[in-house]
Amino acid sequence: MESSAFDPDCDLCEAARYTHWYHEDDVCWVADCEVCSTPMVVWRSHGTGPNEAQLEHMLSQLRTAGGVRFGDEHFFIDENMRQIPDHFHAHARDHGWRDRRWVEPMSKYTGVGTPREILGL
Numbered sequence: 001m002e003s004s005a006f007d008p009d010c011d012l013c014e015a016a017r018y019t020h021w022y023h024e025d026d027v028c029w030v031a032d033c034e035v036c037s038t039p040m041v042v043w044r045s046h047g048t049g050p051n052e053a054q055l056e057h058m059l060s061q062l063r064t065a066g067g068v069r070f071g072d073e074h075f076f077i078d079e080n081m082r083q084i085p086d087h088f089h090a091h092a093r094d095h096g097w098r099d100r101r102w103v104e105p106m107s108k109y110t111g112v113g114t115p116r117e118i119l120g121l
């Protein structure tokens, strides 16, 4: 049996539902990052060591969310964990991601896999 680690002080463990959620299952969830506003996959377990199958599953879910969000526009998977280095997560970033947090209003949580809605509309 694998045990899921949990850190009460970790924002990713908290998994607060503020922004749009694309997907969730037993392994991971995918939502707009509260910082970058781009799709982000987060492992259900606090740590940096998902096994190969879990990693493949998570990146596949992230690519699906990236496709939903960006369509045919080019995006790439960024596994660099800048803000929270001790809990596995990855972003799907398009070319405009650096500016997105300044120019684009945040999405809001309306349920998992629902149409994406913008906060304030």
Ligand SMILES: [Zn+2]
Binding pocket: 033, 034, 035, 036, 037, 038, 040, 091
């Ligand atoms: Zn982010």
Ligand SMILES: [Zn+2]
Binding pocket: 006, 007, 010, 011, 012, 013, 014, 045, 046, 047, 086, 087
């Ligand atoms: Zn965590």
